[in-house]
Amino acid sequence: MRLLPFLLLLGYGLVMYWFSAWRMRQELDQKSTPLADARLKRLTDRFADAVGVEKILVHIYEIEPVNGLAAPDGRIFITRGFYNKYRTGEVSAEEMASVIAHELGHVALGHSRKRLIDFSGTNAIRMALATVFNRFLPGLGVIAANFITTLLMARLSRDDEYEADAYASALMVKAGIGTEPQKSMFRKLDKLVGMGGAAPAWMMSHPKSEDRIRAIEENETRWKLSPES
DSSP, X not given: OTTHHHHHXXXXXXXXXXXXXXXXXXXXXXXXXXXXXXXXXXXXXXXXXXXXXXXXXXXXXXXXXXXXXEOTTSOEEEEHHHHHHHHTTSSOHHHHHHHHHHHHHHHHTTHHHHHHHHHHHHHHHXXXXXXXXXXXXXXXXXXXXHHHHHHHHHHHHHHHHHHHHHHHHHHHHHTTOOSHHHHHHHHHHHHHHTOOOOSOGGGOSSOOHHHHHHHHHHHHHHHHHSTTO
């Protein structure tokens, strides 16, 4: 019976996650269209050949913020704002392909399922910590619990981003494109999305661009030194 409150919190987290995923799916269904771009299709066809599938479908999400995303159902999206940057020449086809490869990494590595577990677990931790902290910090316990679990979720999210970056690098190499477009995309990213760098790194859900580039280069060095490479 002692586990009952914890199990209830986990269940609540699961319900909230599935509700959020359902709302996102409805939003994407209503505001997206299949991507039809010959240059990008040639590159995604190379990805498809590299992973042994018939084709890779990409959709345009009709919102202006610059972003790419992998939906919980496995679909890949590029926002209209991001696609417009490509259309105006601010982003090359190969750089845009690196974003698609990154989102494919989230799908292939099962990050949506992992986020379900992470979200449910941290929600339970948040409620438990708030209960404990409120005994010693009345009125501030919820704030302290939210702060701690926000740090935890940010760390878990950054780990997922590094993993998806590594997958994208390997896919880009296997498809004969290489990692340079991926690194040049990160060099442009902060300016494209309008990030001012105000948030401390440990509070951010995505690693800093320079750290992501460094990780890609470290992977390249390690892969070159690997006996299996």
